[in-house]
Amino acid sequence: MPKEKILVTCALPYANGPLHAGHIRSTYLPADIYVRYLRMNGKDVAFICGSDEHGTPITLTAEKEKTTPLEVATKYHKIMKQELKDLEIDFDIFSRTSTKLNHKNAQEFFLEAHKKGYIYAQDVDQYYCNTNKRFLPDRYVEGNCPNCGFEGARGDHCEKCAQALRTLDNPHCIICGSIPELKSTKHWFFKLTVFKEQLKKFLSRKELPTNVKNYALSWTENLQNWCITRDLEWGVKVPLPEAENKVLYVWWDAPIGYISATQEWDKKNGLSYWKNGNIIHFIGKDIIYHHALFWPAMLIAHGKYKLPYTIIAGEYLTLEKEKMSTSRGWVVWVSDFLKKYPADYLRYYLTITSPLATDMDFSWKEFxxxxxxxxxxxxxxxxxxxxxxxxxxxxxxxxxxxxxxxxxxxxxxxxxxxxxxxxxxxxxxxxxxxxxxxxxxxxxxxxxxxxxxxxxxxxxxxxxxxxxxxxxxxxxxxxxxxxxxxxxxxxxxxxxxxxxxxxxxxxxxEKVKAGQKIALHIKPIIQKIEIKST
Ligand SMILES: [Zn+2]
Ligand SMILES: [Zn+2]
CATH class of the missing domain: 1.10.730.10 (Isoleucyl-tRNA Synthetase; Domain 1)
Structure with missing residues (x-):
C-alpha cells in the first residue's frame, strides 16, 4: 500500500443512461471498499469521480428526444449520483466533465502538447452523410469492425474486441441509414507513437496487474497517432483559431475530468495529489486501452503530473450466462435492485462470487x-x-x-x-x-x-x-x-x-468492555430473501 497521499478515481460513468450491476461490480464497489479501508487506516486519500458528459452517444440521445445534450447529461448525472449514493459508494466528489474548469483544463492540456510538438494537423477523410449534410463522427456511423468482424461496431470503438477504430467495413449513417461517403476535413492528431518506449517502461511497473499489463503491452507494437478532434458542436472547443466548429474528442477531456474534479473538491490542495500522490485508477476492462496507453501518454506530454501508480480493471458481468444488453433490458439496473433489496446484498454478492480480474455471472438463484x-x-x-x-x-x-x-x-x-x-x-x-x-x-x-x-x-x-x-x-x-x-x-x-x-x-x-450495555432492541441484521422464478 502506498504511504503518501493517495488519489483513487473511478472511471467516469457516461451520462447517457442509469447504472447497472456491471458498472458497480467492475469499478465502483471495489474502489469504495479500498477507499473505506484506507480511510479506516488514517490515510490521506481523495476519492474522485464524476459523469462523462461529452461525445456522440449523448448528442444522439438529445436529437432523438428533441432536447439538448446538456439536458440529457444533467438528467443522468443526477440519476447516477443518487444511485451511487444509495449503494454507499462514498466519493469525496462526483463532478461532471462539462464544467468550465474541465473545459479550461482540457484546452490547457491540448495547448501544452501542441506547443511541444506532440499535436499536428492533417487533412483526413471522414464519413460524411449527403442526406443530412454533415460529418458523421464516432457513434453517428455504424458498420463491421475491420479488426474482428463484429457487425455492430461504432465509428470510434468496437464493443466486441474493445479496440479504438478509425474506419469501418460496410458503414451506414445512424440517422438516415444511407451509405456515407468519405470527405476531406482537417483534424488534429496526438503523436501517440512517439511515446512507445515510455509507455513500455510505464507498463513494466510491478504494481500493474497482469490483465492490464498484458492487454496494453499487446498494443504497444501497433500504436497509431490518435485523432483527438471531431466535427461536432457539443464538447470542449479546440483552442486554435483555425479549428472553428471542432471539439476535442471525448476521450481527451474525460480523463482530465479526474484532475478537474480533484481541483473542484479541494481548490487549495487538490492538485498536490496529482503532483506528489499515488494515483490509482479503478476502471472496467473495456477501457484499459484508454487508461493504460492514451492517458499516460497525455500525462507525459503535459509533464506536470505523476503517472498512475496502478490501474485496477474489473472484468465483465454476464446475466444468467448471457451477455448483458441495456437495449434489450437484459440487465440488473441498480434502481430496480434497490427497490427490492438492501445495497449490502448487492455489495456482498458481487464481491464474494468471482475474483475481480475474471468475468462473473449474475444468477438470481445463486444470489x-x-x-x-x-x-x-x-x-x-x-x-x-x-x-x-x-x-x-x-x-x-x-x-x-x-x-x-x-x-x-x-x-x-x-x-x-x-x-x-x-x-x-x-x-x-x-x-x-x-x-x-x-x-x-x-x-x-x-x-x-x-x-x-x-x-x-x-x-x-x-x-x-x-x-x-x-x-x-x-x-x-x-x-x-x-x-x-x-x-x-x-x-x-x-x-x-x-x-x-x-x-x-x-x-x-480492541476488546469490548464488560459491563457495556447493548441496544434495547435486537433485530436480525440480515433478512432472508425469496426470488420468485418467472
Ligand atoms: Zn472488433
Ligand atoms: Zn444520414
Missing amino acids: EARINNELSDVLGNFVHRTLTFIQRFFYKTIPKPRKLDEKDKKIFAKIAETQKIVAQKIEEFNFLEGLKAIMELARAGNVYFNEKEPWKNKETQATTIYVTANLVHAIAILLLPFLPETALKIHSQLGHKGAFDELKWECAK
Missing part, C-alpha cells in the same frame, strides 16, 4: 442462495444468537469473563490473524478473499458457540458470551469497508456510541 445460506445463516445468525443471549441472560449487558481456556484464546488469536489477512487481501485488491476471511471468522464463531453450549454450561457461560461479543465486534470492524450499512447496524446493536467515522481498522483488536 438468493448466497444471501440466505451465507450472509444470513452464517454471519447474521452468529451475530443474532450472541446478542439475543446477552439480552435474555445478562440483562442486556456484556458479561465479565472468567479465566480464558484454550478454545477462548484461540478465538482471540483467530481475530488477530483474520485482521491481518483481510488487510493484506484488500491491499492486494483481492476483495473476494478478504470478504471470505471475514465469513470464515463468523463460521468459526458458530462452531465455537455450538461447542461451548452456553445455554447448558452455566460455569463458562459468561466467558463464552464475552468471547463471542468480541468476535461480533471484530466482524463489524472488518466488515465496514465491504458492507458498511450492515457493519454499522451490528455496531449500534452492540451498544456502540459515538461517531462511526471514529471506527479504525485497529479497533478490531
Whole structure:
C-alpha cells in the first residue's frame, strides 16, 4: 500500500443512461471498499469521480428526444449520483466533465502538447452523410469492425474486441441509414507513437496487474497517432483559431475530468495529489486501452503530473450466462435492485462470487442462495444468537469473563490473524478473499458457540458470551469497508456510541468492555430473501 497521499478515481460513468450491476461490480464497489479501508487506516486519500458528459452517444440521445445534450447529461448525472449514493459508494466528489474548469483544463492540456510538438494537423477523410449534410463522427456511423468482424461496431470503438477504430467495413449513417461517403476535413492528431518506449517502461511497473499489463503491452507494437478532434458542436472547443466548429474528442477531456474534479473538491490542495500522490485508477476492462496507453501518454506530454501508480480493471458481468444488453433490458439496473433489496446484498454478492480480474455471472438463484445460506445463516445468525443471549441472560449487558481456556484464546488469536489477512487481501485488491476471511471468522464463531453450549454450561457461560461479543465486534470492524450499512447496524446493536467515522481498522483488536450495555432492541441484521422464478 502506498504511504503518501493517495488519489483513487473511478472511471467516469457516461451520462447517457442509469447504472447497472456491471458498472458497480467492475469499478465502483471495489474502489469504495479500498477507499473505506484506507480511510479506516488514517490515510490521506481523495476519492474522485464524476459523469462523462461529452461525445456522440449523448448528442444522439438529445436529437432523438428533441432536447439538448446538456439536458440529457444533467438528467443522468443526477440519476447516477443518487444511485451511487444509495449503494454507499462514498466519493469525496462526483463532478461532471462539462464544467468550465474541465473545459479550461482540457484546452490547457491540448495547448501544452501542441506547443511541444506532440499535436499536428492533417487533412483526413471522414464519413460524411449527403442526406443530412454533415460529418458523421464516432457513434453517428455504424458498420463491421475491420479488426474482428463484429457487425455492430461504432465509428470510434468496437464493443466486441474493445479496440479504438478509425474506419469501418460496410458503414451506414445512424440517422438516415444511407451509405456515407468519405470527405476531406482537417483534424488534429496526438503523436501517440512517439511515446512507445515510455509507455513500455510505464507498463513494466510491478504494481500493474497482469490483465492490464498484458492487454496494453499487446498494443504497444501497433500504436497509431490518435485523432483527438471531431466535427461536432457539443464538447470542449479546440483552442486554435483555425479549428472553428471542432471539439476535442471525448476521450481527451474525460480523463482530465479526474484532475478537474480533484481541483473542484479541494481548490487549495487538490492538485498536490496529482503532483506528489499515488494515483490509482479503478476502471472496467473495456477501457484499459484508454487508461493504460492514451492517458499516460497525455500525462507525459503535459509533464506536470505523476503517472498512475496502478490501474485496477474489473472484468465483465454476464446475466444468467448471457451477455448483458441495456437495449434489450437484459440487465440488473441498480434502481430496480434497490427497490427490492438492501445495497449490502448487492455489495456482498458481487464481491464474494468471482475474483475481480475474471468475468462473473449474475444468477438470481445463486444470489438468493448466497444471501440466505451465507450472509444470513452464517454471519447474521452468529451475530443474532450472541446478542439475543446477552439480552435474555445478562440483562442486556456484556458479561465479565472468567479465566480464558484454550478454545477462548484461540478465538482471540483467530481475530488477530483474520485482521491481518483481510488487510493484506484488500491491499492486494483481492476483495473476494478478504470478504471470505471475514465469513470464515463468523463460521468459526458458530462452531465455537455450538461447542461451548452456553445455554447448558452455566460455569463458562459468561466467558463464552464475552468471547463471542468480541468476535461480533471484530466482524463489524472488518466488515465496514465491504458492507458498511450492515457493519454499522451490528455496531449500534452492540451498544456502540459515538461517531462511526471514529471506527479504525485497529479497533478490531480492541476488546469490548464488560459491563457495556447493548441496544434495547435486537433485530436480525440480515433478512432472508425469496426470488420468485418467472
Ligand atoms: Zn472488433
Ligand atoms: Zn444520414
